[in-house]
Amino acid sequence: MVPPTDALYLHDASLQTLTTEIVSYQPVSSLPENERSLIKAADPEVSAITMRQTILYPQGGGQPSDTGSIALVDKEPAFTVSLVRKTEDGRILHFGKSAGGIIPFVEGQSVIQRVDGAKRNYHSRLHTGGHVVGLAMQLLFPEMKKVKANHFPKEACMEYEGLLYNEQNPLIQAKVDELVQQDLPILISWVEDGSDLEGRGALRDGPIRVASIGGLDQNPCGGTHVLTTSLVGPITIRKISRQKGISRVSYEVPVIL
Numbered sequence: 286m287v288p289p290t291d292a293l294y295l296h297d298a299s300l301q302t303l304t305t306e307i308v309s310y311q312p313v314s315s316l317p318e319n320e321r322s323l324i325k326a327a328d329p330e331v332s333a334i335t336m337r338q339t340i341l342y343p344q345g346g347g348q349p350s351d352t353g354s355i356a357l358v359d360k361e362p363a364f365t366v367s368l369v370r371k372t373e374d375g376r377i378l379h380f381g382k383s384a385g386g387i388i389p390f391v392e393g394q395s396v397i398q399r400v401d402g403a404k405r406n407y408h409s410r411l412h413t414g415g416h417v418v419g420l421a422m423q424l425l426f427p428e429m430k431k432v433k434a435n436h437f438p439k440e441a442c443m444e445y446e447g448l449l450y451n452e453q454n455p456l457i458q459a460k461v462d463e464l465v466q467q468d469l470p471i472l473i474s475w476v477e478d479g480s481d482l483e484g485r486g487a488l489r490d491g492p493i494r495v496a497s498i499g500g501l502d503q504n505p506c507g508g509t510h511v512l513t514t515s516l517v518g519p520i521t522i523r524k525i526s527r528q529k530g531i532s533r534v535s536y537e538v539p540v541i542l
């Protein structure tokens with residue numbers, strides 16, 4: 286059995302380049318159906334690469350995929366990574382195309398990964414902004430249960446059971462502003478037994494990664510974060526909407542700080 290990919294972004298989200306080894310390189314058409322379906326409408330030139338380790342974040346947990354490149358050491362052009370996805374058995378597939386001809390990647394070859402740093406920073410700020418909104422909500426409305434989080438550009442929101450209205454927007458905005466201004470650290474820890482953590486992750490095997498804003502909350506989370514709340518930049522609560530008893534708090538952060 287092929288071992289899972291070592292997901293280095295979980296331990297150091299600041300890594301922007303990495304030298305690692307090719308494990309597999311194949312056209313998408315030769316992947317098993319369940320893996321082929323991880324990329325929609327791939328054209329025939331798209332291939333999938335797995336490596337021993339990766340610094341590229343695979344889409345999941347409400348956070349979009351990183352983009353980047355993979356190149357043979359000292360060689361251009363590179364393979365452009367347009368989508369990263371994780372398989373059920375923990376391998377991380379890097380989908381993309383070679384720029385200017387096919388690169389003959391083979392197993393064991395050394396390659397250099399690069400992550401698109403500007404996009405990663407934006408995604409990390411958007412994702413961390415979701416934690417800030419979540420903490421503001423927890424402090425203001427501790428009885429409301431979080432049901433969903435989305436940290437995609439233009440769609441970012443946190444959803445809760447129960448009813449919230451636009452009149453509450455200034456209150457949430459003020460609490461979010463306060464948390465950003467306090468420049469609280471984003472703390473990452475690993476817990477062996479996550480059964481007391483609310484809702485998510487409790488049934489997963491192995492240690493669970495937990496993100497906390499200044500020790501004030503505890504969220505099982507596999508995403509990438511900025512180091513402190515002020516690095517998110519100003520968070521805007523865009524609107525509050527309701528559907529079938531669920532309230533959605535939509536937010537955004539600046540694309541560039």
Ligand SMILES: [Zn+2]
Pocket residue numbers: 412413416496506507508509510
């Ligand atoms: Zn997180």
